[in-house]
Amino acid sequence: MKISLKVGMILIASFLLLIGAACSNKKDAVQKVRLAEVTRSVFYTPQYVALEKGFFKEEGLDVELKTTWGGDKTMTALLSDAVDIALVGSETSIYVYAQGTSDPIINFAQLTQTDGTFLVSREKVDHFDWEMLKGTTFLGQRKGGMPQMVGEFVLKKHGIDPQQDLELIQNIDFGNIANSFASGTGDYVQLFEPTASVFEKEGKGYIIASFGEESGHVPYTTFMAKETYLKENEETVEKFVRALYKAQKWVEKSSGEEIAEVVQPYFEDSDIETLAVVIDRYKNQGSFAEKMTLTKEGWENLQAIMKEAGELPERVDYDKLVNTNIVEKVMAE
Structure with missing residues (x-):
């Protein structure tokens, strides 16, 4: 009788340990x-x-x-x-x-x-004014995405009509925009980092304005x-x-x-x-x-x-x- 009781207690203790381990594993599970x-x-x-x-x-x-x-x-x-x-x-x-x-x-x-994009000019500009974009070719981002919408918002903020005052290009795939500019397309381009800084370092373009600073939070x-x-x-x-x-x-x-x-x-x-x-x-x-x-x-x-x-x-x-x-x-x- 004592042996059976002892075995029973061991089984109960083992069972409780298993439950505790299971709960612990569940708690610590990734x-x-x-x-x-x-x-x-x-x-x-x-x-x-x-x-x-x-x-x-x-x-x-x-x-x-x-x-x-x-x-x-x-x-x-x-x-x-x-x-x-x-x-x-x-x-x-x-x-x-x-x-x-x-x-x-x-x-x-x-x-x-x-916004995380920057305005990059093909030529170095010492005293930039947004009016300089009028009559130029602007290589923007994909239509309907935030970069392009912010880009147009900032242009309009500075009195520039994206459809009338410049040639707006926005049909180039996101991954090819930088390469298109590097190969000669556009006078200005809207780029993310680190591409903008790399271009500046290599002399392919110059960062002249931040769309993030212009558009606000x-x-x-x-x-x-x-x-x-x-x-x-x-x-x-x-x-x-x-x-x-x-x-x-x-x-x-x-x-x-x-x-x-x-x-x-x-x-x-x-x-x-x-x-x-x-x-x-x-x-x-x-x-x-x-x-x-x-x-x-x-x-x-x-x-x-x-x-x-x-x-x-x-x-x-x-x-x-x-x-x-x-x-x-x-x-x-």
Whole structure:
């Protein structure tokens, strides 16, 4: 009887240990997150910092990053559940909403808060004035995307009609714009970094203005997900945002060179010196959204830019496609 009791107690203890181990494993289990970025850009530096510095891993996340090259492809991946979270321009969530959906795409954290492109001239300009663009050929970005819409918004701000006052070229694929300019197309071009700085270094062009400084704050690139994903994976998304917030704060307090050394693996064709210059340029104009909160003012500015470009399908209330609860919770910790 005593032996049976002893065996029974051992079995119960073993069972409790197994349950404890299972609960512990479940608690410590790494959660996989499939993330799609619309393009590979130094503009997204804090995201790469979160990956390289291990901030996602610290939160128990295994983030799988893929570059989907284009807003339409990125949104298709998100809508088809090929990815969980997308980093893309907020305008895409409006396009999807306007088409009608029972599971809207929600912007939950902002990575960049200005445009990331620069005006590059073929010839060196000592005293630039936007009036100089009149009568010239301007090589812009893809129609309907944020870079082109911001570009037109800034031109109009300076009294230039993009359709009447210059020859606007916007039918060249994003990946070929820089090469087209380098081969002789256009007097001016709208470029992202580090291409703009590389061109300047090689004498192919000269940075003369920042579209980000001219257009003001706008939710240029944000992290977004389906509404159902946010509801079903709130804890995971909270960890995701916490890691990004750590990265944003680290970028804010670090030098361009320190940051460049961390993100260089994502830009193997760029040297540390060029990356540092580019990162400092973005930091100085306040491009990285340290607080990550997509504001109502920014949302309205976005729609004003879209409307000005003739690309706003319908005005959408801030509360319908923006959820700042998670970001605010993380920042309050």
